Amino acid sequence: MPGSARARRQRSEPLDDDERTLEELGYTQQLHRRMGAFGTFSASLSAISIMSGTLLLLGYGLNSGGPAVVVWGWLAVGPPVLCLAAALAEITSRYPTSGGLYYMARQLGGERWSWYTGWLNLLGLLGGIAAQGYGIATFTAAWANLQFGHVPTPGSLLILYAVVLALHAALNLLGTRLMNVLTSLSAWWHLAGAVVITGALTLVPSHHQPAGFVFSEFTNNTGWSSPVYVVLLGTLLPCFALAGYDTSAHLSEETSGASVAAARGIVRSVAVSWIAGGILLGALLFAVQDYATTLGSRTGVPVAQIFLDALGVATAKTLLLVIIVAQFLCGYTVTAATSRMIYAFARDGALPGSARWRKVGRRTAIPANAVWLAAGVAFVLALPSLYSATAFSAVTAISVVGFTPAYAIPVLLRLRHRDRFTPGPWHLGRWSRPIGWVAVLWAAGATVLFLLPQSGPVTAATFNYTPVALLVALVMAALWWRVGHRSYGVPRSSTANAHDQAHHIMEAP
8 A cells, every 4th residue: 555654654654744634633544645635626526516416406496486596596505505615624624534524523522413413424425426326317318318319217217327326336446546537537527518518508599588587587386386485495406506515525535735625625616616507507597498398398308408499409419418427527526425434434333334334445445335335325315216206306405404414513513612623724713603603504494494395285206205314314323323332433633632631630629
């Protein structure tokens, strides 16, 4: 394992700064540090993926409020999400480990906080894999419809989804060096692709919608009568599209200069995605030729119909391929982040069969079993798509209600226990508390919102099974806590241990 802490110790060489920081946090270096600052930024940018979450849920947004809610919802949701990302980045700078959120919660709040934070984070990541993979399947099916006249069915989409998951897993087994290349490629592909699509939709069509359509057209196909409720439901698009930035934290043990690079990667990826995604959405909405045709597209993907109507068949197929490649790279990155979370959680004894999931390949330094577990559970999450018309939006909501509270819990604990936190090299200074409280309040509201029904009336076909998935995850966490929490052991950082010792001295008679 050249370059690893183990190899250094065998050669009696001193640890570098990253390895020393990791050792202070209670771990030894096992993964290869082959990612730089741009690599970790690219990983979070790829996981967020403006051409994945933004475009996957465009049809949902057009039905749940229409263009007005898509545009204004995007503008409104960006700032609180950026606050949450910045607050989380500050804590990541102090605790740059693969465990990410649950490790932070352990240092700031204790084992039980850590345990449930980890399970929520894992639910969000698994939901993210499922949403990205199923989205790739739907866009690929839309391309096949234009190219071959193929009409997708729930069964064929599920098969295609399984193939996508298997490819993501197989590529993840090839090592960190490939990951660094693919995540960097993904960042450039996303940004260049967004520029190409925006340029084509701006310059080619002979007709564009007026500003009044883009900024004020309201559509309600949800089945609910309350416009306020519909507007709130429509914010699922930006909430899902701007999630996944914790990828930089999960890859921090594979990043050089992680204390700064991972924190910057989190904040910069959200800022860039918010700006670029807003421009891309605006270009798509202005290019809509026929609203009813877009919503009822035979391809099953409104974005494909916008391309078809505005740019023609040949260009539409080409741009769909650009999007599919971007989405595939996004899914690959999310799978990597999830496998690292599983590896770290198992390393600390939090999962059933932890000994299996924490194994790392000697040659590749990749947790292969964790990779396959992530793909397998993601496949199960998408099985309701065989009978549920709203399964995809439910899977995206699962991702949001897993990610959002998991992001917010370490921030809340940091606000409640100021004396337990020593800022790392990257910090918010005097803005830490106000930004943190905005982040926590926003996260609480968003979590509750996406547990509510998304389509009415509620039937077996429209049921939002997000609360069921969340309940299953929490019940599993609670049951396993009773049985297996004695094996759970997240190391205490040297700073936390020093604080505990000082606290006990002060309390001693």
